[in-house]
Amino acid sequence: MGFPVDLRRCQALGLAGTAFLALGGETAGALPAHEFLAPGSVQAVLGLVGVYFGVVLLIAAWVLLGGVVRGPEPPTPRSLLLVLAVWAAPLLLAPPLFSRDVYSYLAQGAMVDARIDVYAYGPAQLGGPLADEVAPVWQQTATPYGPVFLVVASVLSALTRGQLPAGLLGMRLIALLGVALMAAALPRLARHSGADPAAALWLGALNPLVLLHLVAGAHNDAIMLGLLGVGLVAARGRWPVLGVVLITLAALVKAPAALGLVAVVALRSRGRGPRAVLRHTVTTTTAAATTTVAATAAAGTGYGWIAALKTPVSPHNWSPTSLLGRVTGAALDQLGSGLAPFALPAWHAAGLLVTAVLLLFIWLRLRPGPVYALGLSLAAVAVFGPAVRPWYALWGLFLIAAAAPTGSVRTRVAAASAVLALTVLPSGAPADVEQVILAVSGGVLALVVLWQAHQAARPQSPVRERTA
Structure with missing residues (x-):
């Protein structure tokens, strides 16, 4: 035994x-x-x-x-x-564990509360003890986050009056809310996709990466994924417009969630003809655009978040494209080539191209179920994007857990999760x-x-x- x-x-x-x-x-x-x-x-x-x-x-x-x-x-x-x-x-x-990002969130919320343009300035512009907690590499960096998250951070800043312990607890409670929404959505998405709800919860919510990075690290990916999950549940049911609104709000926390709108169109028009696809595309686009305009106006932060999507990544980032860019740049520099400064942007552009090709292959040729296709798409965005962090794996993992067609897929994803859980120091x-x-x-x-x-x-x- x-x-x-x-x-x-x-x-x-x-x-x-x-x-x-x-x-x-x-x-x-x-x-x-x-x-x-x-x-x-x-x-x-x-x-x-x-x-x-x-x-x-x-x-x-x-x-x-x-x-x-x-x-x-x-x-x-x-x-x-x-x-x-x-x-x-x-x-x-x-x-906070495994990342100092939560301090950046608090500083950005305080900046919005102080009416400082977070899309033009980094936390150094705020000054004071709270800004001093932000990692040096991000002191001069504008935020890449959308207006919905900034409103949440700003309200928290006003409620806690810049007090660090209260702010950290507040951010963790917000992250816990996101995890709760994820856990609520997973069984429903699994049943819709013909998967086991218990297995979906085990892989997608009880995963060590969720506890280490969304709970202990208080990352805003939790609220993005929570809104995305409940939005998909609503979209496949009786409230498709509400689903679009929730998914758009998720994208206004972090941009990758916008791919969920493609899944909404696929869910609503599955098994129907081109006219249904066109009709649902127009409806989804209209609802998403209206939500974006309304949320941005209510936040009062303007549309700087669009340009902020180009916010530079950490020079020590270990995404495949960033790593290849640094290696290529170093080699060209050793050869005395003037092309060395262009190596990193070139590899980032190549990563975007590979991602686009993979997305087309997934949705037009592979054609799995919409939820599973969305999970695979978000995984491709995470892997081939200019920045990779262990918690980015949860973007795709969350939906793969809900809709993976075979146990072997879950086994491989679980093994990758266990490895990633060991890769970041607690500081x-x-x-x-x-x-x-x-x-x-x-x-x-x-x-x-x-x-x-x-x-x-x-x-x-x-x-x-x-x-x-």
Whole structure:
């Protein structure tokens, strides 16, 4: 017999994982500047080891839970939602983890509240303690986010009066709302797509990437995906116009969600002729344009968000196109070529071209179900775009979880999720050799503990009496 696995044991193991994450984050997370500890201090070392100990426990709990979901008596979606709530609970009051983006959100909200053009200036224009928390690379960078998110951030800034602890908690609650909308949409989208609702929740909502980056990291991708998910549910049901409005609002948080409008047209005109496609395209476009104009006017931030879509990415970004651009540029520079400065833009343009070709192939030739096609499309945008972050994988993963046609697809996506969950330090800073060693040590320690628990749970073989 192997390790005894049931829903309660998985819940307890995952809770232990997120509890260690929260505790380790107190000294190794993306802390405010006045709480920052030197990476070599004892507290920071223990925190980093503790965080990765927790990450591995969480991944193990999630993998074991996947076995329960695929077992003869799978848990109900309601019981899985309870597991999600239990796992997320310790992270609610933890410091930000794996990224400092939440400080940028707060600074941008304060800028809107102070009537500073966030599409023309970076947080440095705001000044003060809040702007000082923003990572140096983004101090002079205009925001790439849409007016809907900026309104949310501005309201939060006004409510918290620039107080950092209250602002961080508020941003995490907003992210939790987004995750709740994702979890509500997943079973409904899965049933519509002929998939297992429990399996969809396991892969799309209980995924470690959701807990690490949408909850612990408080990324605004959560509210984008939540609005996108409920918008698709509404669009496939009796409220197609409401669905378009919600998906447009999602795109006015982060632009990739605009691809959801293509899925709406496909959902409404599926199995019908070209006239139906044209009619639903006109209806969807009209509703989306009206929503965009109304939301932008209500936000009062103007249309600078369109030009801000070209906001530069981090020079250390490890997307395939950025990596190839840096390598090509370095090689051309060594050769003394004057083309070196053009290498990165050229590779970014190539990435956009590849993405466009893939989108056409998915929608016009491959023609899977609309929800699955949208998931594949968002995955292509994430992979071949100019910037890649581990949480960007959730753009496509969320909808692939809801509509994947085979278990093998889910298995591959789950394996990729587990790997990505280990790739970012809790401080959100670039890793050095010492920090990597400490992180690996924490993960290995967790594996040792899990192995010991496995061995202790195995029944002992009976000892044969020796005969004379």
